[in-house]
Amino acid sequence: MNREAESFRITADTDGSVAKWVCAGLNEDADWVGSCVTMAVYRGSKLIAGIIFNDIRPGRDVWLTIYSTDKRWCSRRILRCIFSLVFDEMACHRASLFVSKGNRPSIKLVEGLGFVREGLLRQYRDNGDDCYVYGMLKNECKWR
Secondary structure, eight states: OOHHHHTEEEEEOSSSHHHHHHHHHTTOOGGGOOSEEEEEEEETTEEEEEEEEEEEETTTEEEEEEEESOGGGOOHHHHHHHHHIIIIISOOSEEEEEEETTOHHHHHHHHHHTOEEEEEETTOSTTSOOEEEEEEEGGGOOOO
16 A cells, blocks of 8 residues: 555544534535534545535435545545445435536536436525536446
8 A cells, every 4th residue: 555545544523523624614504414424534634525424314315515625535445435335334225416517626526436417406505506416326336
């Protein structure tokens, strides 16, 4: 294993601080999160990404919210961990997420991961921005 891979650490968010960090980074009120599972990605001692698994319906589906400050968070190891949790541990058949229509880097990322654009929510964001809805079915996931 190379040094770069060794410097990343994945942990559970046991006190809700990572979920609050994600919401602050996305300029969202943390009250919407409710009951969720949150994963943290650290590079060394620095928190660089948080993944919120919310609206979990075990055996059915889950919604993902992802925020990062460093694009290096998105490694194969971390992706395997995320999608193994969704499709194996939670036994979900699908994962879903929203991406703002103007957020080209995130659109490129989620489409590269294998999410499929399923629709458009017009003026969905508080600021009036449109959002795409993306979904990934268990049999479409290449990261498990």
